[in-house]
Amino acid sequence: MFGAIDHIGVAVEDIDAALKIYNEQFAMAIQYREVVEEQGVEAVLLEVGDSHVELLRPLGPDTPVGKFIEKRGVGMHHVAYRVDDVQAELDRLKALGLELIDETPRIGIQGSTVAFVHPQSAGGVLTELVKPAAGH
Numbered sequence: 001m002f003g004a005i006d007h008i009g010v011a012v013e014d015i016d017a018a019l020k021i022y023n024e025q026f027a028m029a030i031q032y033r034e035v036v037e038e039q040g041v042e043a044v045l046l047e048v049g050d051s052h053v054e055l056l057r058p059l060g061p062d063t064p065v066g067k068f069i070e071k072r073g074v075g076m077h078h079v080a081y082r083v084d085d086v087q088a089e090l091d092r093l094k095a096l097g098l099e100l101i102d103e104t105p106r107i108g109i110q111g112s113t114v115a116f117v118h119p120q121s122a123g124g125v126l127t128e129l130v131k132p133a134a135g136h
Contacts, residue, residue, distance in 0.1 A: 007052035080128035
């Protein structure tokens with residue numbers, strides 16, 4: 001079952017301009033910033049209470065986030081829910097007939113375990129299941 005909202009992913013074209021809003025104006029502390037070549041993004045995780053906002057800048061137009069921005073523009077990209085067991089949650093959702101993007105979990109940013117549910121099965125919202133790595 002979903003434990004909490006882990007983060008909201010926001011697709012941006014200019015991560016430094018977005019940081020002026022989220023970090024400087026909204027006063028959200030930066031937890032980390034990294035380029036993740038295998039996912040085709042530069043990501044910045046910002047703290048907000050017990051959750052986060054994750055800014056995602058595509059490294060190119062042919063990346064998943066680049067294609068998202070081309071199709072839908074900048075803005076909310078996904079909602080990530082914290083779970084205790086990503087595979088068990090994938091199995092539960094699949095048994096309910098939901099369409100999964102990932103049949104098995106993979107390693108995400110900062111060593112978390114993640115998997116995605118297709119937006120068509122989640123009211124039009126890309127849904128991420130995430131189990132943060134120990135210590136995060």
